[in-house]
Amino acid sequence: MIRKVVANADVALEGIQDGMTLMVGGFGLCGIPENLIAALRQRGTRNLTCISNNAGVDGFGLGLLLETRQIRKMISSYVGENDEFERQMLSGELEVELIPQGTLAERCRAAGAGIPAFYTPAGFGTEVAEGKEIRMFGGKPHLLEHAFDADFALVKAWKGDEAGNLIFKGTARNFNPMMAMAGRITIAEVEELVPAGTLDPNSIHVPGIFVHRIFQGGHFEKRIEQRTVRPRA
Amino acid sequence: MIRKVVANADVALEGIQDGMTLMVGGFGLCGIPENLIAALRQRGTRNLTCISNNAGVDGFGLGLLLETRQIRKMISSYVGENDEFERQMLSGELEVELIPQGTLAERCRAAGAGIPAFYTPAGFGTEVAEGKEIRMFGGKPHLLEHAFDADFALVKAWKGDEAGNLIFKGTARNFNPMMAMAGRITIAEVEELVPAGTLDPNSIHVPGIFVHRIFQGGHFEKRIEQRTVRPRA
Amino acid sequence: MALDKNGIARRIAQELRNGWYVNLGIGIPTLVANYIPDGIDVEFQSENGILGMGPFPFEGEEDADLINAGKQTITALPGASLFDSATSFGMIRARKVQLTVLGAMEVSDRGDIANWKIPGRMVKGMGGAMDLVASAERIIVAMQHSNREGESKLLSACTLPLTGVGCVKKVVTDLAVLDIDPERGFILRERAPGVSIDEIVAKTAGRLVVEGEIPEMSL
């Protein structure tokens, strides 16, 4: 078995350099690699391009790296629950590229599946289509979209084993599996790291071959963005 | 919850007509929809095009439908552990289209993911590339390949629930999940059919939305093609 | 009288058919889940990765790992399944979701929709809306007939950047139910209780077809 365990988030980030492109898992604040983001802030790596569905909130998630101005460009589908983000974007300090969410997901998936490009109907007739090849399939126009190329992928899983196998919980799965498969180097932080042979091989969401470094996160805050409840009857 | 349960294989096949295109899950004899194949033989539906990685063996798997000459065309990556297959192919009764296995899998996946076409490096410079668009990505030539379009997908899972959710076991998974997602109408036979809420929603391999009809198979032979063992030390 | 948000949601809920998978957008569309007619079984899909989405959790039972696309805490019903974002948009693009309900800033009489960007204002992004409208076979827009400035949101052509072209088939507003026929424009089908055809005509800027008897909605 090939062991992927590293000691902690800081060790895991070895090799991340200024100007690199990172994928960062999560949807809103759900399923984000909290420990890696904190360690990345500590390291102070700058001029990063981050591919992530959202950009965190003020003071949490990728918002932490926006505060310290470590991010130069965001590639996302939805942003802006975040005052600092808005300020930097409007002032031109931060570059933002908005991409339909399904296209974002599929461009990650394509990277991890060795598919350099594919056609999707999303965005035809909108500004997203500008400059892109358009081709008809089944009488319907589609855009040519390309796989992402990311130096590192930072993902968060529920459980993981020494071989790098990952299992996610609930909707914290979201973009994490495809990003884990897409990174040139993929780092996974998990809530619980277990010995190889503990997880059911039938229930692995991301096979260990895609994961280069894995560690158990020291602290997970798992903040809730919109706490909605119903009254007990 | 939307219930997908039907009584048996024969009821499940309702609407299958002569000349249709079927996807049939399995790799070799591993993970094949035994009960559906038997019922399809009973029905006698003819002139079928079957998309399936292999074509069974004499007397089992798709071999049963070859015996009865119900299959007009096979789309596969590897065939011919099968004398009747060879006879029909050489005599011109059976049309055969051979496709690289990864391309076969991805064309199924594309169909279930609403991606009409994609580029893959497999087959460049070979007869597989004849007549196909070739495009360079990252300095490397790729072929344009299209999603399959199948009227029905017949798949076999280990466990399934009333809502159509499927879980596979071992390497019996193979092509079944992508085919389940790709069929216009997908029929799943399972070894064990359980009430909704029994399966862990985190561990579902194919969400029920892709499955139109599900039933518990009456009999599974699960034949082994190459029984290889090692001596006890 | 014009419908309130719950009225719009209630009317849209009448469109649900047994066995449909449904994706509800943020805002009014979310309310549709509260008015599922008796005897109709549907399942709700949320594009962040769940099918079989249930109601909000009871207080104290919130799970940070279980949210909908609006980032609200939710529950999962028996028969639910969880999956990644690629699979989620795969099922959307492959038309496994029978109905998508979403809000809009503008809809054109050819079925174009604009709901993600206002030039000059902070742009938050399209999220999954472009994928949904490009692929869904059945899209219902839930919105007010007029914007806050009193201008019609049902236009001959959208003025805002588009989310999708020629995709909307039905619009339910506080005033009316309208189908869209790209050749003819908005086809008035029903009036909100007490709302006159004249009011609807006055507040619809795009081509509007009024043919035969236009019944009041029954809610």
Added chain:
Amino acid sequence: MALDKNGIARRIAQELRNGWYVNLGIGIPTLVANYIPDGIDVEFQSENGILGMGPFPFEGEEDADLINAGKQTITALPGASLFDSATSFGMIRARKVQLTVLGAMEVSDRGDIANWKIPGRMVKGMGGAMDLVASAERIIVAMQHSNREGESKLLSACTLPLTGVGCVKKVVTDLAVLDIDPERGFILRERAPGVSIDEIVAKTAGRLVVEGEIPEMSL
């Protein structure tokens, strides 16, 4: 003396590096798993959907649901994972598998390979071979130097229908280890014990470069 099949497998096993994921084709390549050097941890991938493939099961422990790409019953080691065919070929195309070992009917001195079809004979298909050779960053061909008719299988150009072009980097035969430099041809690296350079030259039809000392393999 020319190597037997196990000798070829044993020599190829020396190419394994710690931490590599490896896909072994049917035939001689499968035997490589029996000769993993001490201290080298590798994991075997089988394209039908398993990583962490173990040895054959003990008699009576065969599981029809656990086979390799050669349809043989196998076992899964601790840390193994199972996945569908799309994911399996995804990891192959995305170059997550560091080494692919496969057999061949012919290899050209530019790295082309033919191993799936003989015109006039029953064609069984390419299986996963075209995907593997099109994507693998490191391909070793394991084969006999000559075919049954005594003709060289190392050619200036393949005569059989190709499986892939310019993809093979190394060939291990019963007689020799050869690298392929598309500019220069086969570069002789090692001789099988007791096999002369003259014999290798005589049995290699493609361009062959013999430079400096050519050591015997140490097995």
